[in-house]
Amino acid sequence: MDSHTTPADREQLTRSLSVHGQQRRAPTRRLNELLTRVEDGDLDTYGRGGAVARLEHRVADLLGKEAAVFMPTGAMATQVALRLHADARTCRTIGFHPRAHIEVHELKGYEIVHQLHGKLLGDHDRLVTLQDLEAVREPLAAVLLELPQRDLGGLLPTWEELTAQTSWLRTRGIAAHLDGARLWEAQPYYGRPHAEIAALFDTVYVSLYKGLEGLAGAVLAGPSDLVNQAREWRDRLGGKLHHAWPLAVSAELGLDGLVPRMPAFWERARELAAALRDIPGVEVLPDPPQTPLFHVIVPVPPQALAAAHQRFVERRGLELFLYPRPTTSPRCSRFEVTVGENAMTIDPHEVRASLIEVLRDAAS
Structure with missing residues (x-):
């Protein structure tokens, strides 16, 4: 994205792994759905x-x-x-x-x-x-x-x-x-x-x-x-x-x-977990996921993870999570993956490479 990209343009360009990402919840999209x-x-x-x-x-x-x-x-x-x-x-x-x-x-x-x-x-x-x-x-x-x-x-x-x-x-x-x-x-x-x-x-x-x-x-x-x-x-x-x-x-x-799609969302969650579980220092909970929702624990403090993730979103236009959460260890943090239609458009291998990039940046 160039320096002239507006916030509205950025929202349109950014993909999200989260079911709560704004891509499917934007007001104009929702109004058009209601009209149908x-x-x-x-x-x-x-x-x-x-x-x-x-x-x-x-x-x-x-x-x-x-x-x-x-x-x-x-x-x-x-x-x-x-x-x-x-x-x-x-x-x-x-x-x-x-x-x-x-x-x-x-x-x-x-x-x-x-x-x-x-x-x-x-x-x-x-x-x-x-x-x-x-x-x-x-x-x-x-x-x-x-x-x-x-x-x-x-x-x-x-x-x-x-x-x-x-x-x-x-x-x-x-x-x-x-x-x-x-x-x-x-x-x-x-x-x-x-x-x-x-x-x-x-x-x-x-x-x-x-x-x-x-x-x-x-x-x-x-x-x-x-x-x-x-x-x-x-x-x-x-x-x-x-x-x-x-x-x-x-x-x-x-x-x-969406209710009929829940089995497919669950299967995609398991595919994502499989792509992430063997990244060094990363833990998936539960493994395998029991629903289209699971947590990822990473060896990076929340503040550093949030900053690196924000830079990644601006650089790549892909949102991996909404916000990091603390763990009992100050050296680690966790984030939630919630799978819906947003996540179905993103290849698990891309998610794996993206998380590795974020973690590398956060640790540097």
Whole structure:
């Protein structure tokens, strides 16, 4: 790129390995996509009718649940679901993994807004096990399980372990809630219909903007009475949007075009991992990937990696990741690879050569 390239030109020229890269999310592209699908009958009013109602019915059907409600964010969906489970059981304690989104990224909303007490289950660096549940010595209203566990590189429990955990909860009257933000990505690993996975849980939240590449939003699915209560809580918390039809229509585009592609995205993730795993000092987690998401650990501090990567993007027009993250070692960092249509256009061998170039620059 020459010195006269504008920021807008740079965005057009840059490719991205990330599903969240801007290439497929640019406003003009999204508006053109919506125009191919939207109809006047899609109009909703405060989340009632139109495309929003159609999406709610469709997701409830897909997950085998009685009902579903659109939520503006997954954080609201999960916090409301856990609150309702706690209210129904007159118990304020909920269990979840130490790296669960609700604990790491939501500023203690479950505690400050909903007066819930969080019980951390298991260890930071591995999945929750049945033994972790059995070790709890206090009453629990609900347990949240995240499929896949994003901050562990997209790890998933085996089907046998998952069914053992949810059966243990059910026999004790403890609600099971699924943080299924990436359920679409997890489903190929189990090779079972979405509804069969969702049937293990009392309530399920799915994201509309991650793997589905929608504009924003989430859906919470479960029993009709709980969903009706959740709809009221959405309104109490200020989540009732006047018109949400653009969010619903963009999610439907993802359900139609991207959910069927998840097995191919998973296969590309494994190809990418295979291309990267034997670079000196590089580690892929998990190896092989269990979903179209995995982490790469490199022997470079985050600040040096970020600077070298930015120079590489300006030089080559290829974005390998969105940002580096720290590890327990100050000499290392990690980044996340999330595979969608963006990554399908980039050869794994090019990714390997690119990472070697970035690491060489960062170490110099």
